[in-house]
Amino acid sequence: MDVRALETLRTVRSQGGVGAAAAVLHLTPSAVSQQLAALSREAGVALTERVGRGLRLTAAGDALADAAVDVAVAVGRARAACASFLGRPEGTVRVSAFQSGAQLLLPPLLTRVRALGGITVECSDEDVAQDDFPALTDRVDVVVAHRPEGSAEWPGSPSRLRVVPLLREPLDVAVPADHPLAGRERVRAGDLVDEQWIAVREGFPVATVLAAVAAGPGTAPRIAHRINDFSVVEAMVAAGHGVSLLPRYTAGRSPGVRLLPLAGVRAGRRVDALLRPDTAERLVVRRVLDELVAVAAEAGGAPVRAASGAGR
Known part of the structure; x- marks a missing residue:
């Protein structure tokens, strides 16, 4: 079987469709479809099936995609065996x-x-x-x-x-430097019930942590803004437009922001x-x-x- 066609099958599965796979592989969707068709003919069994306007792998296609991983790993190991004779990897x-x-x-x-x-x-x-x-x-x-x-x-x-x-990486509560809580060594979830939050968009990891923090007091956080760029979030906190959860190792550099660890919640x-x-x-x-x-x-x-x- 053609190694490139096996790679295409893997990519269709991981990307969830022909169009996305074509973009990753720098091929046209037509070329991807042709490779899948040729692979199906060689395998003697249908590897894909139509679902609405899209395409998904059949059970046989999924099994072959798993085998394709083994093939790719074997090829990678063969190349690594040759590369090991070089003075250093390049x-x-x-x-x-x-x-x-x-x-x-x-x-x-x-x-x-x-x-x-x-x-x-x-x-x-x-x-x-x-x-x-x-x-x-x-x-x-x-x-x-x-x-x-x-x-x-x-x-x-x-x-x-x-x-x-x-x-x-721990996630700390970021508050303005003049906030009533700023003088604390740490805060509890219950201290934050009435705060206005600056959160990341839904589906991003820190949003899940904020939901867990709010679960303690049993009240939904009041989210006023959704910003994914933490440097922007920090600037907004410093200006007094809300509090937020920020990563300890990369945030808190603004003199207008204080990072406070959460007590009773393992936020990270x-x-x-x-x-x-x-x-x-x-x-x-x-x-x-x-x-x-x-x-x-x-x-x-x-x-x-x-x-x-x-x-x-």
Whole structure:
């Protein structure tokens, strides 16, 4: 079977359709459909079926897509075996991160990788809803993603997605410096019942944490604004337009804002690196991933550990 056609089948599944897969693979939808049709003829069984105006994999198609992952991993390991004879891994690695994660992790990552020589890291910021992070791995080698602490693991079996934990970042309550609560060492959820909140959009991890904080007093938070850019949120808090939940390691730099830990509520988010299993076999990717783990350990105050063997 054609390895490229198997890759196309995998991508149609992970992207949820032909059009999205075509965009990721830099093909036309027609070319994607032709590859799927040829693969179905070779397999001797229907691999896709129509659902409304869209397309989804049949049970046979899903089974073949799982097998395609094994094929891609085997090819990746074969390439890594050859690359291991080089003096050092070389190449380009694409890394994406959500905005505050990018601010925290990408500058020191670039500094560390530059010192290695031979590796180019191409960075992008990707601030998407929580469930959309895994699909980014089809076009980005290493995806730095975040999820609420205590939430379910990332969707997709370990055979489809490699997850490397990076750090836990506490979320604190941000209040204006002249707020009545600003002099406290910490606050409780009950202290915030009458506050006006600046929240992120629904579907994003911090929104889930805010809902959990509000569950304590049993009242819904009064959300006045929804802003995803934490630098904008911090400016609005400093100007007295509400309170918010902000990440401890990247926020609170404005003199007009005070960050207060929450007592009685474990408010935080988990930051993970997501990779496709075959991508994780590339030596140059594993080298960058090791540096990313080291950067995250320094940021979060945790012991440094290598990531190259994670999930293997």
